Amino acid sequence: MGRHRGKYAAEFQCVIKSCDDSGFCGAKRTIYHQAGKAASTSNLVTHVRDMAKKCDFHMLALAAIERNSSKFVEVGGEQVKVFNFSESFEHHVDLLWLRTIGLSFNTTTKDEFRDYVRGFEPRAAFPHSQTIYRLAVCVLELQKTERLERTSRLIKVYVGKACVGLQLDMWTDTSTHTAFAAITQTTIEDPGEELDAEYAQLFLRSEILDFDVFPLCAKTGPNIRTWFARVLERNNLPYSAISGVTPDGAADGHCALNMIPEISEKVDTCILHSMQRGVLYSIGLAGKVSKNPDCRELLKRHNRVVTLFNQSLAFGKSIRTAQEAAKIYTMQAAVSVLMGASAEHAAITRKLKQERMEGENGTLAVQTRWPHSL
Incomplete structure (x- = not known):
């Protein structure tokens, strides 16, 4: 084991069986790691993935690696790679839409929607809920800025109208x-x-x-x-x-x-x-x-x-x-309501009756008492 750019370096040899019955693969790859940290096996995994395209034994080994890796999940009986943040950006937008606008209960119970969710949710590397909240705040601020600019232009066009x-x-x-x-x-x-x-x-x-x-x-x-x-x-x-x-x-x-x-x-x-x-x-x-x-x-x-x-x-x-x-x-406004008398309404009624007095003899056109049945 030697030193390489401030890290520990070790050389490993592939011992996976070769497809041509010549023994082991024998390919050598250098792996780097720091003291107290796990060794990075990306070089070795890259070799196994490249050889899996043309060797059945390397393909079986790759399947075993993916089965035990946190970077892969099983979807529909198949091992698929978990998206990183940039790769799952579209799914972040979908999730943000679900969180901010929401869906009706009927929509969420449909088989098509459930299949859609199952298709992307296990693979997408969703961030912490606080990050989701910040994403929503950013989108809200962008929408507000765009709305203010657009409304300001509209007000200038109408010149104060x-x-x-x-x-x-x-x-x-x-x-x-x-x-x-x-x-x-x-x-x-x-x-x-x-x-x-x-x-x-x-x-x-x-x-x-x-x-x-x-x-x-x-x-x-x-x-x-x-x-x-x-x-x-x-x-x-x-x-x-x-x-x-x-x-x-x-x-x-x-x-x-x-x-x-x-x-x-x-x-x-x-x-x-x-x-x-x-x-x-x-x-x-x-x-x-x-x-x-x-x-x-x-x-x-x-x-x-x-x-x-x-x-x-x-x-x-x-x-x-x-x-x-x-x-x-x-x-007249309450003809369909059966009501009793009160001081306020009686005063209003008396005032209205005075305004509706007709004839030289002051004959009233309406009843002189509050009707209990209209």
């Missing part, structure tokens, strides 16, 4: 009343010159800007407003570039957007949600005095709407003002 649409989606855990919110940005992409003008069409691109959780409290609306404004600031979105904001009908979301003067006039709820909220507001006027069991059940499911209505005087006043301006009277 509105060109970005936003949507505020909210949903609530009914057991804990914790609110979840997400902001989605939608822009129109240029289809390019390669499309025929006759078949030109708009390409919409929607992306999630941010997501947050809001525990139940008396200031959920202001908290959402502050978060919404910070998200716009972080994404370099001026209020002038926003064409409109579409909330999904949640009371807290509407309350938050109406607290931002720059976009309060750009809030546009879909017709379905507007009708839904109109019904809920009407039921909210009935409050706890409702004697209709179906109405009570509806109030229980949408208690945040009624709670917000009862807690915020300005919120309730704006609803009543809008109803009066549109000549939608309290009794």
Whole structure:
């Protein structure tokens, strides 16, 4: 044994039987190793792999080496080499996609998907979970940078005009009343010159800007407003570039957007949600005095709407003002609800009745008492 470049060197001779019945192979290979560390047998294994292509005995020896090597795994009864990081990069991308986007249960139970996973997972050298997390963070940062640059170019093209649409989606855990919110940005992409003008069409691109959780409290609306404004600031979105904001009908979301003067006039709820909220507001006027069991059940499911209505005087006043301006009277708005009287609703009713007095003798066009059955 001698010295070679600061390492110990040893010469080994192959003793695998030769295919030509001339005895042993006899090929010599030099193996290097450091003190206290295992010897590197790559030179010897390379010789066995090269000879396995033309010698059956070397092929059997190679199979035995791979069977006991950590660099090989058995897939479908066959020994295959484990990929290193660069070789398994495509599988890292696949795994990252599975982790960040996820798959539905139906997809994961399909035989095709299971075969696909079995085909690459044993061979891919997946890094530590922390590395997977860092990969996801890197991809997220790259996506954010690309989105900011693209949106900035779009804003410059429109020269301060509105060109970005936003949507505020909210949903609530009914057991804990914790609110979840997400902001989605939608822009129109240029289809390019390669499309025929006759078949030109708009390409919409929607992306999630941010997501947050809001525990139940008396200031959920202001908290959402502050978060919404910070998200716009972080994404370099001026209020002038926003064409409109579409909330999904949640009371807290509407309350938050109406607290931002720059976009309060750009809030546009879909017709379905507007009708839904109109019904809920009407039921909210009935409050706890409702004697209709179906109405009570509806109030229980949408208690945040009624709670917000009862807690915020300005919120309730704006609803009543809008109803009066549109000549939608309290009794008309709740004709299908069996309700009892309360001081507030009785006062509203008296005011509305005074406005509807007709004739020289002051004849009322409606009943003079609150109806218990409409």
